Amino acid sequence: MSRSASAVVRRRGADDRIPVRTLDWGASSSAAAAEPTGYPGGPYDTSLLVKYEYHVARHIWFGEERGPKKELKVAGHGLKLTSRVPLALPPQMESWVSRSGLASLQRTSLNKIDINLVSAFVERWHLETSSFHMPFGEMSITLDDVACLLHLPIRGIFWSPQDVTEELAVELAVDYLGVSQGQAQSHVRSCRGSYYKLEWLYDIFVHHRAASSWAYATRAYLLMLVGSTIFADKTFTLVEARYLLLFRDLDGCSGYSWGAAALVTLYRYLGDASMYSCKQLGGYPTLLRCWIHEYFPTVGKRGENWNPAGNCGLPRVMRWSYRQGVLKVDDLRPILDELTPTDVIWRPFEDHRAWRVFDEICLYRGCLKWGETVVPYLPDRCLRQFGYRQYVPSPPLDGMMATDIDVDWISYHQSVVAVIGSSTVATTPSEVEDGYLEWYYRVSHPRLVPPHRDAPREVPVPVYDAGASDPDWARVSTLIRRYLRQINAEEEDPQFSDLFEALHISRSH
Numbered sequence: 216m217s218r219s220a221s222a223v224v225r226r227r228g229a230d231d232r233i234p235v236r237t238l239d240w241g242a243s244s245s246a247a248a249a250e251p252t253g254y255p256g257g258p259y260d261t262s263l264l265v266k267y268e269y270h271v272a273r274h275i276w277f278g279e280e281r282g283p284k285k286e287l288k289v290a291g292h293g294l295k296l297t298s299r300v301p302l303a304l305p306p307q308m309e310s311w312v313s314r315s316g317l318a319s320l321q322r323t324s325l326n327k328i329d330i331n332l333v334s335a336f337v338e339r340w341h342l343e344t345s346s347f348h349m350p351f352g353e354m355s356i357t358l359d360d361v362a363c364l365l366h367l368p369i370r371g372i373f374w375s376p377q378d379v380t381e382e383l384a385v386e387l388a389v390d391y392l393g394v395s396q397g398q399a400q401s402h403v404r405s406c407r408g409s410y411y412k413l414e415w416l417y418d419i420f421v422h423h424r425a426a427s428s429w430a431y432a433t434r435a436y437l438l439m440l441v442g443s444t445i446f447a448d449k450t451f452t453l454v455e456a457r458y459l460l461l462f463r464d465l466d467g468c469s470g471y472s473w474g475a476a477a478l479v480t481l482y483r484y485l486g487d488a489s490m491y492s493c494k495q496l497g498g499y500p501t502l503l504r505c506w507i508h509e510y511f512p513t514v515g516k517r518g519e520n521w522n523p524a525g526n527c528g529l530p531r532v533m534r535w536s537y538r539q540g541v542l543k544v545d546d547l548r549p550i551l552d553e554l555t556p557t558d559v560i561w562r563p564f565e566d567h568r569a570w571r572v573f574d575e576i577c578l579y580r581g582c583l584k585w586g587e588t589v590v591p592y593l594p595d596r597c598l599r600q601f602g603y604r605q606y607v608p609s610p611p612l613d614g615m616m617a618t619d620i621d622v623d624w625i626s627y628h629q630s631v632v633a634v635i636g637s638s639t640v641a642t643t644p645s646e647v648e649d650g651y652l653e654w655y656y657r658v659s660h661p662r663l664v665p666p667h668r669d670a671p672r673e674v675p676v677p678v679y680d681a682g683a684s685d686p687d688w689a690r691v692s693t694l695i696r697r698y699l700r701q702i703n704a705e706e707e708d709p710q711f712s713d714l715f716e717a718l719h720i721s722r723s724h
Contacts (some may be wrong), residue, residue: 280570352655358474374471394522
């Protein structure tokens with residue numbers, strides 16, 4: 216990979232910020248003129264990442280960590296679910312669980328999570344854009360990714376809950392979980408809020424299953440299931456009582472967009488965890504980790520249960536199994552900093568279309584909501600994941616200003632036309648329009664580690680080679696390049712000539 220050199224001298228102020236007047240971006244942006252300052256390493260134009268002041272990446276650039284532990288606290292429920300999910304449900308329950316759209320979650324959780332790998336990607340998430348900021352542009356977890364990885368339904372309605380007090384949490388448990396008033400009051404009081412313990416729900420499921428009280432057993436089971444997966448929070452032991460309202464009508468809960476619910480919850484927790492003050496990640500970490508495995512084959516350690524060609528219709532996350540990574544989060548930062556477009560499998564699920572056909576609603580641009588949480592969903596910022604050439608996207612949406620989200624979701628066709636109408640089908644997997652990377656390096660913070668602590672802190676815009684088009688050759692190219700980088704090899708050095716020749720050959724395939 217070659218990089219263009221920057222001729223701009225950027226002088227930092229006492230607050231480690233860069234006056235925009237020193238950036239010399241020409242007459243490119245009125246937004247830059249409106250914003251008086253920028254940051255070392257970017258963003259130099261702060262009109263996009265307006266919360267960057269509080270972002271963990273700003274501190275990492277200067278060697279400041281969240282705390283003694285650099286990685287986040289991340290908990291998965293995979294091992295517990297293995298013991299709590301039976302090999303087979305009674306037929307009376309199986310029918311409801313299957314029709315709910317949530318049955319796949321019974322088998323999708325990894326037993327453990329590589330918290331260093333997950334933490335390294337969280338450091339690149341920006342809530343303003345709902346995307347990871349990589350060295351070569353933005354990427355995100357999309358509705359299509361959720362559909363293929365988890366086999367959750369994407370189409371459906373959003374959920375707008377009523378407030379649930381502790382008193383109402385008690386009433387709901389009595390009416391829909393079949394427990395006594397005293398038992399419900401005692402339990403909710405022990406949770407110190409409108410919550411239920413996951414272990415308690417499992418016990419209720421076991422009790423009612425033995426008593427053939429199928430509706431009570433199914434509600435407890437489904438609430439435990441979503442509380443251990445897509446609605447997992449940072450307590451790691453509780454689930455919000457209001458989610459029981461989703462399962463009042465067991466015949467009607469199939470109408471929700473469970474895929475959007477999973478994405479909204481994960482986006483919310485990613486946004487929280489990207490802030491310097493946060494030390495925990497909620498949501499469904501299996502979804503994030505398996506997304507990394509699918510798109511970044513050379514990053515992290517992974518176990519593969521089966522090859523995609525041998526799949527028989529299982530959710531794609533079940534392809535992967537846990538393997539303990541050896542790299543810490545600060546080891547992974549420079550590795551991610553040096554990734555190029557050829558290190559990415561841009562469309563990993565094309566061999567999964569027999570089981571999950573691409574749905575054009577995944578190109579909807581707008582806000583998604585679940586409960587009170589509203590997040591921007593912006594596929595125009597990661598078009599390469601859909602097979603389109605990436606252009607400079609429109610400014611992101613402000614969820615606080617969204618008023619007709621349900622209407623926008625129903626009339627998604629209009630936004631889809633706007634998203635793809637400005638682009639063309641990519642001729643190469645990582646194609647971008649002219650000027651995209653220059654814009655991106657102005658408004659983003661694409662690298663987390665300065666090249667040298669005492670060197671000038673500007674980040675030059677890279678110029679990427681076309682790279683290998685075959686995934687196997689792309690992996691060979693990545694491994695050779697990584698080794699050459701580790702030993703600081705120069706192409707002019709004759710002792711490395713054979714390796715550089717092999718690198719060039721791999722890139723030509």
